Every structure is written in C-alpha cells, then in structure tokens.
Amino acid sequence: MSFLQQKTLSGARVKHFKNTENCASVEIPLPKEVCISMSQHMGPPCKPTVAKGDSVKVGTLIGDSDAFLSAPIHSSVSGTVKDVTELVTSNGARTQVVIIETDGEQAVEEGIQPPVVSNHPEFVKAIRASGLVGLGGAGFPTHIKMNPKNLSEVDTLVVNAAECEPYITSDYRTIVERSQDILDGIEAIKKYVGISQVKIAVENNKPQAIELLRRLTAEDPSIEVCSLRSIYPKGAEKVTTYETTGRVIQEGMLPSDVGVIVENVTTTAFIGQYMRTGMPLVSKCLTVDGDAIAEPKNVIVPVGTHYADLVAFCGGYKKPPKKMLMGGPMMGIAVFDDAYPVLKNNNALLVFSAEKVYVSEEHACIRCGRCMSACPYQLMPRQIEVAAKNNDIEKLKKLKVMLCMECGCCSYVCPAKRNLTFSNKLAKQQLRAATAKK
Ligand code: SF4
Ligand code: SF4
Numbered sequence: 051m052s053f054l055q056q057k058t059l060s061g062a063r064v065k066h067f068k069n070t071e072n073c074a075s076v077e078i079p080l081p082k083e084v085c086i087s088m089s090q091h092m093g094p095p096c097k098p099t100v101a102k103g104d105s106v107k108v109g110t111l112i113g114d115s116d117a118f119l120s121a122p123i124h125s126s127v128s129g130t131v132k133d134v135t136e137l138v139t140s141n142g143a144r145t146q147v148v149i150i151e152t153d154g155e156q157a158v159e160e161g162i163q164p165p166v167v168s169n170h171p172e173f174v175k176a177i178r179a180s181g182l183v184g185l186g187g188a189g190f191p192t193h194i195k196m197n198p199k200n201l202s203e204v205d206t207l208v209v210n211a212a213e214c215e216p217y218i219t220s221d222y223r224t225i226v227e228r229s230q231d232i233l234d235g236i237e238a239i240k241k242y243v244g245i246s247q248v249k250i251a252v253e254n255n256k257p258q259a260i261e262l263l264r265r266l267t268a269e270d271p272s273i274e275v276c277s278l279r280s281i282y283p284k285g286a287e288k289v290t291t292y293e294t295t296g297r298v299i300q301e302g303m304l305p306s307d308v309g310v311i312v313e314n315v316t317t318t319a320f321i322g323q324y325m326r327t328g329m330p331l332v333s334k335c336l337t338v339d340g341d342a343i344a345e346p347k348n349v350i351v352p353v354g355t356h357y358a359d360l361v362a363f364c365g366g367y368k369k370p371p372k373k374m375l376m377g378g379p380m381m382g383i384a385v386f387d388d389a390y391p392v393l394k395n396n397n398a399l400l401v402f403s404a405e406k407v408y409v410s411e412e413h414a415c416i417r418c419g420r421c422m423s424a425c426p427y428q429l430m431p432r433q434i435e436v437a438a439k440n441n442d443i444e445k446l447k448k449l450k451v452m453l454c455m456e457c458g459c460c461s462y463v464c465p466a467k468r469n470l471t472f473s474n475k476l477a478k479q480q481l482r483a484a485t486a487k488k
Contacts, residue, residue, distance in 0.1 A: 060281075060423060060424055060425060060428070060459075061281040061282050061283055061284070061289075061424060061426050061457075062281070062282045062283075062458075062459040062462045062463055063281060063282070064380065066216055066255055066280070067216045067217045068216075068217070068218075068219050068222070068255070069217065069219075069339055069346055070337050070338075070339055070346050070348055073219070073223075073346070073347050073348050074223070074227065075220070075223045075227060075335045075348040075349065076347060076348070076349060076350065077349075077350045078349050078351045078352075078355065078359065078363045080127065080152055080156065081152065081351075081352070081355050081359045082152060083129075083132060083149055083150060083151050083152060084127050084149070084150050084152065084352050084353070084354030084355055084356075084391065085137065085147050085148075085149050085356060085389075085391040086112060086113070086123060086126065086149075086391065087137065087145055087146075087147050087354070087391060087393055088113045088145055088146040088147065088148070089146075090121075090123060090183065090353075090394045090395065091121045091183040091189045091191050091394070091395070092119060092183075092188065092189050092190045092191070093115075093117055093191065094115055094117040094119065094120060095120075095145055096113030096114050096115045096121075096122065097113060097114065097115060097146075098112060098134050098146055099112055099113055099114055100112045100125075100131050100134070100148060101131065101134060102132070103130065103131060105129075105131075107128045107157045107158055107159040108125060108126065108127060108128055108156055108157065108329075108332060109124050109125065109159035109329055109330050110124060110125040110159045111123075111124055112124060112125050112131075112148050113146075113148065119191060121178065121182065121183050121191040121192070121193070122178070122179065122181045122330075124159075124181050124330040124332050125150060125159075126332035126333060126353040126354055127150055127152045127352050128153055128157040128158075129150045129151045129152040130150065130151050131148060131149070131150055132149045132151045133148075133149045134147070134148050134149075135147060135149065137390075137391075140376065140383050140386065141383075150354070158329075162327075162328050162329055162330075163328045164325060164326060164327060164328045165179070165180075165324070165325065165328055167238075167242065167325070169242065170242050170243060172242075173242035174196050175193075176324075176325075177192050177193040177324075178191070178193035179330070180324045180331055181331045182317065182320055182321070182331050183317075183331070184313075184314055184317055184395060185316040185320065185334070185397065186210060186221070186314030186315075186316065186317065186397065187395055187397055188395065192313070192317060192321075195306075196239070196242075196243055196311070198304070198306035198311070199306070200307070201243070201244065202244075203306075204244070204245070204310065204311055205245065205246045205247060206247050206295055206309055206311070207239050207240065207243075207245045207247075207248045207249070207313065208248075208250075208251060208290055208291055208294050208295065208305070208311070208313070209249070209313055209315050210251055210285055210287070210290050210313065210314050211225055211250055211252045211256075211259065211263075211314075212251050212253045212278055212284045212285030213253065213285060213315075214253055214281075214282045214284045214286075215282070215283075215285070215378025215379070215380055215381065215382075215398075216282075216378060216379050217337060217339045217378055217398060217400055218337045218377075218397055218398045219337050220335045220337045220397050220398065221314070221315050221316050221397070222259055223335060224315055224316045224319050225252075225256075225259040225262065225263065225315060226258070226262065228319045229262060229263070229266055230322070231318075231320070231322035231323045232315060232318050233266060233267070234321075234322030234325060234326065235313075235317075235318035235320070235322035235323075235325075236248055236318060236322075237322075239318070239321065240272070243311065245311070246272060247272050248272055248273040249274050249294035249295060250263055250267070250273065250274070250275045250276065250315070251276050251284070251285075251290045251294050252277060253277075253278050253279070253280040253284055253285075254277045254279060254280050255280040260277050274294075276293065276294045278290075278293050282380060282457070283380070283381075283426060283455075283459065286426060286455055286457060287305060287312050288305075288426075288427070288455075289426050290312060291305055291308065291312055295308075297310060301450055301452065301453050302452075316335070316397075331353070332353055333351060333352050333353060334350070334351060334393075334394060334396060334397075335348055335349065335350045335351075335397075336348070336351065336360065336392065336397060336399055337397065337398040337399075337400075338364045338398070338399045338400075338401075339399075339400055340400040340401040340402045340406075341369065341403050342367050342369045342370070342371045342372070342402055342403045343365070343367070343368065344366050344367065344368040345365035346364065347363075349363060349364070351392055352392075353391075353392055353393070353394055354391045354392060355391065356388065356390070356391055356392075357374070357385070357388040357392070357399055358388040358389060361388060361401065367401065369404075369405070370403060370404070371388075371401045371402070371403065372402055372404040373401070373406075374386075374388060374400070374402075375400040375402075376393075376398075376399065377400075378398055378400070380457060380458040380459075380462070381456060381457060381458060382398065382400065410467040411467065413466040413467060413468075414466060415466055416465065416466055417432075418465060420463045420464060421459075421464050421468075421470055422460075423463075424459040424460055424462070424463040425459060425460055426455075426459065427450075427454070427455075429453060429454055429460075429474075430449055431454075431460035431470040431474060432470065434446065434449050434454070434470075434474055435468065435470055435473040435474075435477075437449060437451075437477065438473055438476055441480065443480065443481060446480065447481065451477045451478055451481060452478060454474045454475075454478060456471055457471075458471045460474075
C-alpha cells in the first residue's frame with residue numbers, strides 16, 4: 051500500500067483564523083515606486099531587459115530568460131526606471147530588481163490584446179508570454195505545467211481552491227468575486243490541453259464557495275466540485291490530487307505522471323482573464339492580516355509594491371511588529387524588512403507582534419509518534435532528524451526525505467517542540483549536496 055492510501059486524514063487541525071474572508075478585495079492607491087524582482091518563479095532568475103532612465107508602461111517586458119524553467123516579467127506600472135540594482139532576499143541571497151518611479155498615468159503598453167490561440171502550442175506560448183506562475187505560493191511557471199511530456203495521457207485538471215493555510219483568504223475572494231474568470235480559465239485549459247474531467251477542490255470550511263461553484267457548474271457533467279475535510283494541508287498538490295482523483299503521486303513523480311494537471315484557483319482565474327484581455331501578470335491580490343495590522347484586508351496591488359505601502363493602506367501597525375511573513379504561518383517565509391516587494395506568487399503578508407511570536411525551547415523526544423501520525427506522507431520526521439545529525443545519507447534516502455514538502459505539521463504537533471520541519475529542510479540540502487558531489 052502506498053504512502054497516501056493508508057492515511058488520508060493525517061495532517062494538523064490548525065485554527066483557521068480566516069478573519070478577512072468577508073473583506074472584499076480593494077485596490078491600493080498607486081504607490082510612488084515599485085521594486086520588481088527578477089526572481090519571481092521557480093528556476094533561474096530573469097535578466098533585466100530595461101536600463102536606468104527607460105520609460106515603461108503597464109505590461110512592458112522588463113525581464114526575461116532563455117532558461118527552460120522561467121517566465122518573463124512585466125512592468126506593473128507606467129513610469130521611469132529609476133534603477134536596476136540588487137536586493138538581499140529573505141534567505142540572504144541577492145537578486146536583481148528593477149525600481150520604477152510611477153507617473154500616475156498607468157498607460158498600457160501598445161499592442162496588448164487578447165492572444166490569438168487556436169491550438170495547444172499557441173496556448174502554451176501565450177501562457178508563457180503572460181508571465182504566469184503558480185499563484186498559490188509555489189511560483190512554478192504555468193506554461194510548463196500546460197505542456198507535459200505525456201500530454202495525450204493527461205485527462206484531469208484539478209483546480210486547487212483548498213486554501214488550507216490559516217489566515218489566507220485571497221483564493222476564497224477569487225472564487226466569490228471572479229467566478230466567471232475561473233470558469234473561463236477552466237474552459238481554455240480543457241479546450242487547448244485536451245482535458246476531459248475537472249475537479250475543483252475546496253475545503254469544507256468554505257460552504258459558500260462550494261455552493262456557488264456547484265451552482266455555476268451544475269450543467270457541466272465534466273466538472274465536479276469536491277468538498278474536502280478541513281485538515282491542514284489539504285491544499286498540498288499530492289494530497290489534493292489523491293483526495294479528488296484517488297491517484298497517488300509517488301516520490302519523484304509529477305502530477306502529469308498520473309494524468310493530472312493541478313492548478314491553483316487564482317492561477318486558473320488569471321488564465322480566463324488573460325485570454326479575454328491579453329494583459330500579462332502585473333497585479334496580485336494578497337491577504338494582509340496578523341495582530342500587528344490595524345485593519346486587515348484583501349488588497350489588490352501592482353507586483354513590486356513595497357510591503358510598507360500595503361501596511362500603510364491597512365491602517366499601519368497597531369502594535370510593534372515582531373515577525374513578518376510572506377505567506378501563511380505554516381509555510382510562509384519570514385522577511386526582515388517591510389521595504390521588501392510583493393512577488394507574483396505572494397498570496398499573503400502576515401505581521402505579528404511579540405505577544406503572538408515566541409520561540410519555544412526544544413526538549414528531548416518522548417517517542418510519542420505524533421509527528422509521524424501527522425505527516426501526510428507518513429514520513430518519520432524524528433528519524434530524519436537523527437539521520438541528518440549523523441550525516442547518514444543512505445538512511446535519509448531510505449526515509450524518503452525528499453518527499454517532505456515542509457508543511458510544518460510535524461513541528462506543529464510535537465509536544466517536545468522539536469523543530470522537525472527545519473531539520474527536514476536541512477536534511478534535504480544534505481542529500482542534494484551529497485548527490486551533486488557524487
Ligand atoms: S514537514 Fe515534512 S515530515 Fe513534517 S509533516 Fe510535513 S511533509 Fe511530513
Ligand atoms: S512528535 Fe516530537 S516527541 Fe513525539 S516522536 Fe515526534 S519528535 Fe518525538
């Protein structure tokens with residue numbers, strides 16, 4: 051029996067804190083400048099195609115790459131390139147950024163019009179040109195997903211609307227506010243990728259979204275809206291695929307290997323919108339929340355907006371900020387400065403005060419097994435921790451550490467407060483380094 055088939059209900063029962071689910075998304079006033087990173091997708095970064103002093107418009111191409119795993123980057127504003135410089139990212143790496151001073155006009159690049167698409171290769175080309183990447187957080191270039199090696203064997207689209215991370219409600223708002231875009235995106239994918247069945251996965255803590263989507267798709271027998279039990283991390287790609295189709299994505303496999311394309315719901319909505327307008331990916335809706343934020347909201351912003359501008363729009367800090375997260379509390383990445391810019395795949399900005407942030411002391415493992423029970427892939431996080439400490443590469447392989455998606459469930463449930471997710475992360479690096487050395 052495979053890893054998922056035995057335990058479909060593992061995971062962590064986290065509190066939802068969906069405080070902003072009824073906050074309609076609102077557009078931020080145009081900021082004075084944006085800072086657009088050249089690293090906004092999985093894969094090598096883009097190279098800037100503009101220089102200091104250049105004029106740009108909304109939708110102007112400002113970065114691209116010849117690498118297979120990449121997606122072009124477009125200006126989200128009209129204005130003048132103030133600088134092309136470097137930014138230190140949250141993991142300490144450096145990346146190039148294009149800083150643009152806005153002119154308040156928001157003039158649109160000439161020639162932007164709906165793409166002319168009549169077949170699969172043209173669809174893939176159009177999606178690449180749009181700069182679309184997975185908007186649920188992963189940032190995987192979408193045109194690559196739309197062009198699997200085994201295209202004729204792929205029959206199912208899973209639209210991932212589970213949004214299982216606490217606090218985040220931007221996907222929920224997409225369902226409520228942009229349902230036609232979602233349906234148009236699904237139709238385009240069905241038509242050009244040759245998909246015969248669609249599963250829309252929604253956690254059952256969003257009954258209105260389930261009811262709305264079921265009503266809108268009632269006449270289409272190829273689309274099923276699947277209500278998933280609300281246990282984190284139901285939105286993880288492998289988990290969602292298994293819950294909706296019963297197909298198991300084993301270690302080293304892609305969803306397309308089991309005939310599935312998994313696409314986040316906001317990514318799907320963008321495809322619908324892009325096929326209608328031709329405007330590349332230049333803006334993003336984020337949930338801004340956390341106890342340090344005065345007025346939590348769902349905010350639509352130009353890509354590259356500084357976090358400080360978002361916070362100001364949300365009433366500023368009501369308590370001194372202690373921790374700022376790009377993404378949710380389970381898988382989000384800590385950022386050290388509110389000058390950091392919004393990226394394409396950024397779906398939330400959470401800011402917490404010292405009252406909500408504490409670093410617990412690690413204690414000795416009591417062998418309770420909770421970490422293993424909580425792991426959606428039935429990994430053995432404590433064993434991995436020990437093997438990593440001993441630099442036992444063969445054991446790490448046997449323990450299938452590369453399956454770990456760093457969801458945080460094991461750390462969350464551990465009564466000894468062991469930082470298992472972090473040690474898994476390091477263990478994966480150890481294994482990668484050892485394999486590369488070989
Ligand atoms: S972080 Fe990794 S080991 Fe821990 S529960 Fe998630 S997938 Fe399992
Ligand atoms: S949950 Fe914590 S204490 Fe329990 S077995 Fe895992 S590491 Fe040990």
